[in-house]
Amino acid sequence: MKKSVLHARVVALGLTASTGLLTQLAQTAQAQAQTQTQTQTSTSLQDVVITANRLPTKITDVLADVTVIDRSELDLVGQGSLMDVLATLPGVQISRNGSYRSSSGVFLRGATSSQTVILVDGVRIGSATSGTPALENLPLDRIERIEVLRGAASALYGSDAVGGVIQIFTRDVENKPVFSANAGVGGAGQKQLGLAVRGRAGDLGYSLGWSREKADGISVVENPLASSFNPDRDGFSATSVDAKLRYTINPQHQLQLSALHSDTDYQFDGSASPNPLKLNKTNTDARAYSTLHNLSLSWQAQFLPIWTSTLTAGVAEDQSLSKYFRTTDGAFGGSNTFNTRRDQASWQNDVSLGKDVLSVLLEQRRDEVDSSTNYAVKARDISAALVSYALRADDWSALAVLRHDKNSQFGGFTNWSLSAAYSLTPAWRAVASSGTSFQAPSFNQLYFPGFGNPALTPQQNRSNEIGVKFHQDVWHAEATVYQNDVRGFINPSNNVQSALAILRGVTLSAGWKLGADQISASYDYADPRTKPNNLRLLRIARHVFNLRAQHQWNEVSFFTELKYSSDREDNNLSFSGRDTLAAYSLLNVGANWQLSPQLALLVRVNNLTDKHYVLANTYSTPGRNAFASLSWKY
Structure with a gap:
């Protein structure tokens, strides 16, 4: 197993990088520099989206189909979990092989779980063997903000961005010292504890959490009847730690270090292969150990009033270890490992x-596999160059992107x-987009024994979309x-390469706030099918509706x-x-009760009607369950 050592090669992700550029808000070079600093040190960029075009953009000016979830x-x-949050968003569906932190998958606009790019503080995470990220391993308590970009985005982010991009931002620094703690308990032995300190000491901003x-x-x-039933x-x-340090050299130059480490140990029903102890499904204790290492170092510089440059170095490791024990005496019955290391480099x-x-x-990236399975090829290198032009006029705006990747x-x-986009009125805009994307086969699809096919070629796609956006005061709606x-x-289930898959659908969303009441709703129609057999893609529903209503009564929400x-x-x-x-x-x-300016009590009941449902065939999900937590902030 390889250690997390940052390559000497300089890396850089324009996502975390670009946080300092709010050109459209600047009137002079000095104002632009001040805006850059203020934006980077803000704990919540509620009005700005970065993922949509790799530039900080006011959410009311974004052309793409985007949702932002902030810390509140x-x-x-x-x-x-993070999966529970994503499942409430427009255009997003999930699957889960069991409950709580079991292996999970996310589907954007009907695309498969491997066709979404996941970024943590601008660094791409995920497994190069399975092609999917271990989203269940990302700690919700350590997340500041989530941005979800729906739609093909390989022109911006390269391979795999067929359904879209999800970017996770870890907890940010504060302008003054803040200490926080939270503790919670719930049914089925649920327990939760978190500690964090954030603030600033002179030119150094910091955020540390556990x-x-x-x-x-x-x-x-x-x-x-399932072969693995137990x-x-x-x-x-699960245990996680994160850190973010931001040093302001001067108003034009900043250095930022972001780190996240997460270890998850969860049990599942399964059996070893090979199986030297001849274990069966009822006497096997199967355990998965999933680890995420994520590290990035960026230098943000404004060399001229009109020129901002960002250099970042990053590495991500996705480590998956499964062990099998005999329940009667704890005897070791075998293990397997699937580890991926990604070294990433770019300059924006x-x-x-x-x-x-x-x-x-x-941009430069190297994916390297370290596994108990002997893959015929264990590494690949990807280099890319991108040019984009974001245009903004009085009544219309546009974004053109061209990117070349060499695999x-x-x-x-x-x-x-x-x-x-064209502004029909001050509140209404018509939007349209067209583009191409691609996805290279994963190492499992190419080389896994008994499953892989080295003759597979990259998937290539063409996408088109059209819509309208409405924003006025406290109302917003999109179609x-x-x-x-x-x-x-x-096809992810049988590794067969079909001639074509057509992912089509409609997403509607709306939200408003009237006094003490706040409501948001979304509806999705998705009908992804393979051709020429016209079969639906697995685990994706045609119709999904989400509604959230909130009422504030004095100090209780x-x-x-x-x-x-x-x-x-x-x-x-x-499988027949x-x-x-x-x-x-x-x-x-x-309900969330603000007991005092520093103390809040949260109580919630999930699945109140105790509904039985499954997200993946044969796998269970929790019934009615309750949870209560106290949060303290000083």
Whole structure:
């Protein structure tokens, strides 16, 4: 197993990088520099989105289909996970192989779980073997903000951004010292504890945090006929630490170090292969040890009033270790490992031309596999160059992006995107976009014994979307219609490369705040299908509706969450056909009581009606459960 050592090679992600450029808000060079500093030190960039075009952009000016979740919303989640939060967002569906911190998948706009790029503080995370990130390993308590970009985005982010991009920002620094702690308990042995300190000492801003979660859990597999069924309770424990240091050399230059380490240990139902102890499904204690290392170092510099440059070095490690023990005496029955290390490098330069911004990006990445499985190829290198132009006029705006990626295994790929918006009225805008994306096969798809196919070629797609956006005072609404045609689609369940998959759908969302009441709602229609057999993609519902209502009464905020999902299809036990997973509705309720300026009490009940449902065939989900926590901030 390799240690997390930062390569000497300089890396840089324009995402964390660009935080200092708010050109459109600056009137002079000095104002621009001040805006840069203020933006970087702010604990909540509620009005700015970075992921949509790799430049800080006012959310009312964003062309893409984007959702932002800030810390105030995350504070109401309680014991929930990042996956629970994502499941409430427009255009997002999830699957989970069991409850709590079991292996999970996220689907953006009907794309598969490997077709979404996940970034943590600008650094791409995930497994190069499975092609998917371990989202269950990201601690919700250590997240400051989440940005979800829906739609094909390879022109901005390279391979895998077929369905979109999810960027996670860890807790940020504060302008004055802040100490915080939280503790919570719930059903099924749930416990949660977190500690953090943030602030500033002169030119140095800092954020340090630690969190711990655990639960006794429930049985992961619910069907006794499943080959791995074991009726025991499958629990988990997770520990994470994070740090962020930001040093202001002068108003034009800043250095930032961001680090996140997370260890998760969860039980699952499974058996070893090979199986020297001849264990069966009822006497096997299977445990997964999942570790995430994420580290980035960036230098943000403003060399000229119109020129901002960012240099960042980053590395991400996704480590997965499974061990099997005999329940009667604890004898060791085997293990397997699947580790990925990603070293990433790029350099972004943004030049302000009046209200417009020209960006040039150079990027380098190396994916390397260290596994108990002997892959024929264990590493690949990707280099890329990008140029984009963001134009803003009085009534319309546009973004043009051109990117070329060179993959050491598959050669070169050029992708483009063009987006535009026209202001119909001060409140209404019409938006449209078109572009291409691609995805290289994962190492499992290419080389895993008995499954891989070295003849697979990258998937390439063309996407189009059109919509309208409304923003006025406390009201907002959006409607988007999209179609994404994926040529050479690789079916994740059988590794067969189809001629075509068509991902089409509609996303509607709206929100408003009237006095003490706040309501948000979204509806998604998704119908992704492979051609020519016209089969639906697995685990994706056609219809999903989410509603959240909140009422403030003095110091208490009451909230209700409602979710409806129509049926989905999944492989049956023998993988020879398909089962239909029933539609379901979930109701969550809760309250957040601000006991004092420093102390808050959260109480919530999830799945109030004790609805039985599954997100992946044979795997269980929690019934009715309650959770309460105290949060202290000084």
